[in-house]
Amino acid sequence: MQYLLLIYGNESAMLAASKETAGQMLAAYAAYTEAIKKAGVYVGSNRLRPTSDATSVRISNDKTKVLNGPYAETKEQLGGYYMIDVPDLDAALSWASRCPGASHGTIEVRPVWTM
Amino acid sequence: MSRENGDAARATAEAVARRSYGKLVAFLAARTRNVAAAEDALSDAFAAALADWPVNGIPAQPEAWLMTTARRRTIDAGRRRRVREDAADDLKVMTEELQAMEKMSGDVPDDRLALMFACAHPAIDPTVRAPLILQTILGFDAATIASAFLVAPATMGQRLVRAKNKIKQAGIPFRVPERAELSERLDSVLEAIYAAFTEGWSDPAGTEVRRRNLAEEGIWLGRLIASLLPDEPEALGLLALMLFAEARRGARRDPRGDYVPLAEQDTTLWDTGLIEEAEALLFRASTEDSIGRYQLEAAIQSAHVVRRTKGRADWAAIEHLYDALSAITHSPVVAINRAIAIAETQGPAAGLAALDALAVDHRLREYQPYWAARAGLLAQTEHVDDADLAYERAIGLESDPAVRRFLQERRSRIRR
Numbered sequence: 001m002q003y004l005l006l007i008y009g010n011e012s013a014m015l016a017a018s019k020e021t022a023g024q025m026l027a028a029y030a031a032y033t034e035a036i037k038k039a040g041v042y043v044g045s046n047r048l049r050p051t052s053d054a055t056s057v058r059i060s061n062d063k064t065k066v067l068n069g070p071y072a073e074t075k076e077q078l079g080g081y082y083m084i085d086v087p088d089l090d091a092a093l094s095w096a097s098r099c100p101g102a103s104h105g106t107i108e109v110r111p112v113w114t115m
Numbered sequence: 116m117s118r119e120n121g122d123a124a125r126a127t128a129e130a131v132a133r134r135s136y137g138k139l140v141a142f143l144a145a146r147t148r149n150v151a152a153a154e155d156a157l158s159d160a161f162a163a164a165l166a167d168w169p170v171n172g173i174p175a176q177p178e179a180w181l182m183t184t185a186r187r188r189t190i191d192a193g194r195r196r197r198v199r200e201d202a203a204d205d206l207k208v209m210t211e212e213l214q215a216m217e218k219m220s221g222d223v224p225d226d227r228l229a230l231m232f233a234c235a236h237p238a239i240d241p242t243v244r245a246p247l248i249l250q251t252i253l254g255f256d257a258a259t260i261a262s263a264f265l266v267a268p269a270t271m272g273q274r275l276v277r278a279k280n281k282i283k284q285a286g287i288p289f290r291v292p293e294r295a296e297l298s299e300r301l302d303s304v305l306e307a308i309y310a311a312f313t314e315g316w317s318d319p320a321g322t323e324v325r326r327r328n329l330a331e332e333g334i335w336l337g338r339l340i341a342s343l344l345p346d347e348p349e350a351l352g353l354l355a356l357m358l359f360a361e362a363r364r365g366a367r368r369d370p371r372g373d374y375v376p377l378a379e380q381d382t383t384l385w386d387t388g389l390i391e392e393a394e395a396l397l398f399r400a401s402t403e404d405s406i407g408r409y410q411l412e413a414a415i416q417s418a419h420v421v422r423r424t425k426g427r428a429d430w431a432a433i434e435h436l437y438d439a440l441s442a443i444t445h446s447p448v449v450a451i452n453r454a455i456a457i458a459e460t461q462g463p464a465a466g467l468a469a470l471d472a473l474a475v476d477h478r479l480r481e482y483q484p485y486w487a488a489r490a491g492l493l494a495q496t497e498h499v500d501d502a503d504l505a506y507e508r509a510i511g512l513e514s515d516p517a518v519r520r521f522l523q524e525r526r527s528r529i530r531r
Contacts, residue, residue, distance in 0.1 A: 001286045003286075087286075087288070088286045088287065088288035088290075089236075089238060089285050089286045089287045089288065090287075090288050090290070090292075091288075092286070093238075111284060111285050111286055
């Protein structure tokens with residue numbers, strides 16, 4: 001089954017982190033990505049630019065409204081994702097718990113809707 | 116079809132249903148994780164058995180017959196629908212299984228534990244874990260479960276459907292967890308087993324076969340868990356608790372079928388073998404040095420059972436144990452029992468004061484034991500009118516006729 005691991009964290013804290021801390025974090029993510037690939041469960045992943053670079057679109061009364069900013073103002077923001085292919089939820093949860101983001105924020109695990 | 120054949124077939128089908136329902140659901144759902152489909156297929160298979168067995172005779176391996184029929188029906192139903200890709204995968208898995216099963220000797224493998232742990236998975240809403248185990252392992256219908264858990268039947272039905280969907284759609288595995296995560300997952304499994312046991316236990320006369328079997332099924336599940344996890348003190352504690360209770364089954368009614376409260380039971384009617392087994396389990400649990408709810412409750416039973424040899428229960432110990440239990444569970448029911456223990460150690464007025472302190476909890480207004488305890492203590496302290504009113508409330512809230520008669524008899528004694 002394919003699962004999307006959504007990485008939520010406090011992005012302003014991340015952006016304010018020292019160069020050293022940020023470097024450690026990037027190295028941790030690199031190692032994590034490598035481990036997922038070695039395990040043969042990697043489908044894809046990306047880091048997202050901060051919510052200040054986000055633009056939201058909505059159509060109301062037949063008018064397209066473009067809004068500056070993310071869909072919702074939240075305490076923790078979506079900062080990236082991994083897509084993995086594993087046998088079951090326990091396997092997905094165990095990968096989620098290894099994600100460096102799990103110790104700073106929250107990883108939401110969502111099964112992909114098979115069409 | 117002769118009447119006799121029909122009755123025998125029905126009895127066999129019911130016996131298999133009672134003994135094997137959970138095993139059949141677990142096996143049918145283990146690979147596809149589709150619990151609802153397994154249940155549907157199984158209920159079709161039982162209907163087919165009732166039509167087929169009286170005509171063609173009861174098969175040599177009724178369990179395997181039901182399993183094969185259930186599986187074939189799922190596959191046929193799947194083919195009739197224009198299946199999507201994921202369902203097609205399920206069909207492939209099931210067809211392979213069916214072929215493998217036809218070569219099997221007839222013994223259906225026991226995946227019940229794996230199913231129980233799937234139902235108690237942390238990804239499942241905590242309030243529905245126990246009901247889900249009761250439904251999938253023991254075949255309870257939503258209405259029965261709802262009444263045991265004090266929830267509206269429609270609400271319970273919805274929660275169960277949602278939970279089964281989650282197992283399927285989120286890919287919750289059917290597997291006994293690794294040691295590291297076992298004990299936290301175990302709590303909700305034990306809770307469900309105990310809920311099953313108490314549901315059966317509430318029919319002390321054993322007039323309803325299905326409910327009596329629930330207590331047995333609860334003990335059976337308890338033994339299974341205790342044998343699989345011999346180092347888990349709470350698993351041992353739960354089994355001990357259930358055995359202590361079961362040991363007193365025969366003493367809970369007098370020969371006329373009237374209710375006999377624990378303190379007045381004839382101790383010679385208690386089952387010594389079960390009590391000794393329970394004491395041994397409790398001792399073994401205590402060597403693990405990790406106290407918990409079930410060990411405390413079993414220890415309370417043990418302190419009651421002391422009456423067998425010493426003529427009086429160890430009420431001081433009972434009060435202390437209820438203190439400890441109350442700190443863990445924060446349950447109003449535990450608090451009522453604690454008040455009863457206080458009445459024994461410090462007198463009825465102290466017990467009554469402890470009960471008064473609980474009256475703020477609105478749940479207790481519709482809880483029979485609260486009013487019965489209150490009535491008893493009010494009667495002892497000569498509050499005749501209040502005692503009478505409290506007995507009236509207790510009687511009005513009781514569903515068991517024998518207990519109702521007992522309360523009515525106590526009520527009539529007040530003014531003598």
